[in-house]
Structure formats: structure tokens, C-alpha cells
Amino acid sequence: MPILSVQNLTKTYFVHEQERLVSTFKNLSFEVCAGESVVLSGPSGVGKSSILNCIYRTCLSDTGKILFTQRDQDQVDLIQLPDAGMLALRKSGDIGFVTQFLHSLPRKSSLEVVAQPLLKQGWKKEEALDAAADQLKLFMLRESLWNLSPSTFSGGERQRVNLARGMILQPRLLLLDEPTASLDQATSVKVMEHIMEVIKTQKMAVLSIFHDIDMIENFSDKVITVS
């Protein structure tokens, strides 16, 4: 059974100020299985990020189904799921989302930012910080930066903190919105190699958006073209 099955998904935005309907994708269907990396491709503005947002409920979907297979193999429709159920899936690390932007409290160190999902789950602070340090090491962030706030970092460093935070719970379904957009080519490849290794060993299902053709070719099992 696939971990994620999107069926006939449609999303439109209504802009009240201009009384205008903005349509994105229509009747979109695809599946993502465990241990699989699926990439959404298509020109800017076609609604790729909106697909990830609909799955993570950052956006509301119009019609269709988003079926997610839980750990106990029960399927839930993420569109129909009450807010509390969606929050529980996010908190438990069943579904994770790494965007291009990192929202964090000012003056929090990178270690604390990365450890936050574990603290939310009730981990002891020292253990959560140790696990965060391991993640930052895997994402090759210099140790001298660990105790500094990511707000002072370069785009690439901040993105790696963001990825470390997204990966710390090893979610069953991980959504990545241009995870390597601010990284140089060599670092992008290293970061993605690490993510792919975790996907394969932990049997995670990953749905991502890349614009770089090389990245799409090297790090995808399946490509879905959105038009």
C-alpha cells in the first residue's frame, strides 16, 4: 500500500480584493510508496508548492482525496481529518515539511531550533540537544555555529538547519520544497545523498520539488510533471 495516495486533487485560490479566482492544478492523482523519492516538476507558478501545502494542510484543498497510510496501516483522508488529527500527525513525526524558509524564535541557538520537534514530544532537553547535534553533524554545519542563532546565518547554513530539524523525527512522509535552493552544487549533492540514504534505510516516503535538472535525475525514483 502506498504511504501517500493523492486522488483527483484540485485547488483554487479566491482573491477577495480583486474578486478573482486563481486556479492551479486540477484532478491531480499520484502515489508515493515507502522508500521512494518522488519529484514534482513543472514551471514556476503551476502549483507545485500548493500540492505540498495541501498535503500538509497549510492550504485547504477544493476537491479530491489525500490518503495517508498510518503506522497501523489505517488510511486517513488528510482533507477530511479534523485539525486536531492533523496536528497529531505533524507532532508525532508522521508527516514532516521542510520549506525554503525557517521560522524560529529570535535568539534560539541552532541546536535548540533543531531539537524543538523532540522537545515538543516531551524529550529531556539534554537528550534532545544531543540528537540535534548528531543531525547538524550529518548536515555538515560547522560546530562553531551550533550555539548561534540561525537568523545570523547565510541562506545555505540556514537551509541546512531547516533540513536537520525536518529530518530529526525521520517522518514517514517527508515533503521538501526546494530543499537545496540556497546550497552550492557540491553541498547540495552531499546533503541529498545523505537524505536518500535515510529514505532508503528508514523506508521513508519523500515528495519534493526541485528546479535543478541534475538533482531531479540523480535523486528521484519517479517524476510527476504538473501542468
Place this chain on the structure above:
Amino acid sequence: MANKVLEVNNVKKVYGSECPDCLQSTGPEHASNICPSCGSIVALGGVSFDLHANECLGIVGESGSGKSTLVKSLYFDQSVTSGKAWFTDQQGERIDLFAQHAAQQRWLRNNRLGMVYQNPHIGLNFDFTVGGNIAERLLMGGSRNYAKIRSSVQSYLEKVEIPLARMDDMPADFSGGMQQRVQIAKALVTKPSLLFLDEVTTGLDLSVQARILDLILQLRYDLDVAMIVVTHDLGVVRLLADRTIVMKNGQVVEGGLTDQVLHDPQHKYTQRLISSEL
């Protein structure tokens, strides 16, 4: 799925004589909460929402939208005209908040609920020391053991990062940010299952705001308390709240997961509110 701590159903608060037209002729679609027929002010025009255990709910909206009236009613600072609010405490007892008499309301405030006001002059008694303010809550809750009260007060002052050496100082000698932190300690010392935060960072400078928000987040993880955060600052709900409801003219115009409300607002008013954010 988590249990519900609070179920608020169709709560109304009308200032004035109240006529049959009041609810139909006020609200966001009329852009007013003053009844054109009788001149009554409809501060709350039928508000409903749920709050789950360990959850933080944000209430946003412009001045006069009724958000503070709502939490003040739930904390018994004001009465409501009609509606129900069911509160379930840590022991699983389901309590009809608006059916409680004065002594029961006082007991709930002292033992089960906590409130942090925007204005520390309301939340703190400026004639008592800081330690005395927090101890007063424990005394009101029935504690009589001096040593235990003093150690509880010390431990909560430590949690909100107030130096213990200043425990016996008066609140007037504290800065605005410190007064706010004392209020938070005072609200939490009785280990309430529901905490109300009414514009707690409004009027504080940016660095103090960050510190207070950080503290609230930390305490939330440590103490497992459900919270309702009232604010007009969208940044505050983005950082603190799991879910958010948006109020205008005494009614809820929309609600949902905080990032969904901020990212994909559905109502005309919410779209305008979010597009006006600096």
C-alpha cells in the same frame, strides 16, 4: 486524539437592552457590532470553538472584535448574555463554566485557570512584594504551609528567570517585561490546566517580546498546559499557536491550523488582515 479542555458554544455578550434584531443586523457582513435598531453593542455574537489538551489556540482580530471580552468572560471577569462553555479539568470533571456561583468561580480561578493580562496593574497587586503576589495565589488555593509556599514561589520565579534576590521587591520596581514574567509565574504557580494570555507582549520592546514568547513556549512544553493566546500580532500566533481563530465584529470569521489561516486565508477580512502585515 487529545481530549477537549474547553468547549465554547454560541456565547453571546450584549451591552444594552438587546432586541430581536441585534444578532441579525450586526457582525462582519454589516461591518459593525452596534445594533441599528436599539443601539446595543454586540461584543460577542455567538462564538463557538474547542480547545484540546496541551493545545495552544490563537485568537486574532482588530481592536473591538471581541477577543478580550471572550477570554475575560471565560475567566469570570465579565458575565455573558447567553451561551455555554464546558471546561474539563485534569481529573476529567466536566464543568459548566457559566453556571457556577461566585464561590465556585473563585475556586476555579484559584485552582484550575490562569490569566496573564496585557496590563500588569490588573494582574498584580502593587501593594504586595513580587513573592507575595505569587504566594497569594497559593494561599487562595488553600495552601497554608509557609515553607512549601516559599519554595514553590522560588521555583516558579526561577522558571520565569527572575533573580531570587529580587523576590521581596515590589512590582513597581520592576521593568515592564519583568512584571509580565511575574504575572506568568503567578498564573502558573497553581498548575492550571488552562491559561489565558491576553496581549501579553503588546507594548513591550522587541527583545523583551522575544524573551517572553520563548519563555511561554518553553513552559508549554514543560508544564503541559492548554493555552488561549489573544493578540493582534500575527507573528505571535505564528510562533505560539497550533490553531487560530479570526474574530471580527464579535464573530468568528474563520478558524483552522495557524499556518493554514496565515498562508491560505479564506475570508475576505482575514485576507486583508494578513496582506496588511508589515
